[in-house]
Amino acid sequence: MAEPMGSALARTTLAQLKARISAGEWPVGSRIPTEPELTEQLGVGRSTVREAVRSLATLGMVETLPARGTFVRSLTPAPSLLFDALQTYHPAELIGIRRALDVEAAQTAAAQWIPERLEAMETAVAIEMEAMREHNAGIPGGVTRCTLFHGAIAQASGNRLLADLDTSLSRALDSSGLGAHIAESIDPAVLLNEHDRILTSIRARDVAAAAHLMALHSDAALRTLRHTVLTTEMTTLSQQPG
Amino acid sequence: MAEPMGSALARTTLAQLKARISAGEWPVGSRIPTEPELTEQLGVGRSTVREAVRSLATLGMVETLPARGTFVRSLTPAPSLLFDALQTYHPAELIGIRRALDVEAAQTAAAQWIPERLEAMETAVAIEMEAMREHNAGIPGGVTRCTLFHGAIAQASGNRLLADLDTSLSRALDSSGLGAHIAESIDPAVLLNEHDRILTSIRARDVAAAAHLMALHSDAALRTLRHTVLTTEMTTLSQQPG
DNA sequence: TGTTATTTGTTCGTATGTATG
């Protein structure tokens, strides 16, 4: 781990508190001891305790409410940090990463899906189909069209980081307004057809086809934004081994 | 953005310092004013200043050296947040993402490199070649073999997120010990030859070849791992519901 | 070499505002 604090005492104090939180000593939502109590428990001054608690708050692991106490919010540095970090980049940079991850997710999903995850992907497509029939712009839950299906594929890849990055990228793009713009710029029927073909290739465990179709699908979204599009032919040659 | 600090004064103090750093008032590597100076400038107590600076250190924007001062390390919190987030995942998940990003980086670098960035990539390969001739396991600066070249490609892509993700992934893999293991499991001569062929295709702006060669290169690293340490872990990972 | 100034590290006391009962 990096050295976030400048001195040994403050650093070890932070490490101790982080370890006790991650160990589940204080469940999510519960209140940790007050500053004077921690001062006594850890044998350090109140300012040192405060600095450590502040760092935990910066990491999203705790939240301190004035005059009420400090409460545990997450046993690990918050996944929302990923979202915060992504939000600092230009949407075009986010889209470039998203395309690469989408292809990877499609490949891996095709190679490694289990029945439960395939069902989730088919459900996503079914929901999209229903939404299109009813001429709704969106999908129940306020989720932008496309997000649900792509998220299901990321889940099916079995890679949690891939799934979390997908979610965070979607949120970051949505907050920039580009996510909705992409979804609305594409003919729903065409989009749904592409999704269906991708799903078919995944179901058939056709890794190359899944990667190729997903690359074309992502490029279509890119084209609507008038960004430079890279060739996609060779992407399919990078098959997942095994 | 979330509100990391619990009170108004400390929060605004943090916001002011963060804004001044992001604005470039203090360049990366330079020293920010001392705590007493900031206390006077901002009109708040030294404890409050210290809490704000500590939060900046937790965000990776500054690093404070005891008795020397506090130095600017990054204009944004993003790279540090990415690293913290990535570190919570399994190395096998990191590698899966890295492969996708490496292919994307090679594609984009081939399509968009500028002379200055091409020079950086060629320098990286030259350094690797020199290190191999001297039979050194590592590269000057303690950088694991492979990291320098892949980083140069990510830089050449022009996508800051891609470059930051590459750096963070390398650091996260190194801290897990897998980065070095990968580099040492591959024949240096073979690795260097692959790097050289990738560089050649990038120089020729052959996008398809760059993507293909990089995919093969990454798969070689994956195969090495799969046949050694990760066999059971990768399979169980893909079966976990999430 | 050693002395001094600078800067951060740490602790403590106290005052203030706010939520709870």
Next chain:
DNA sequence: TCATACATACGAACAAATAAC
């Protein structure tokens, strides 16, 4: 309204590490 508990915030003081002379 009052009393209590708690978090916020300030400032003083000393310790420790570093750099410059």
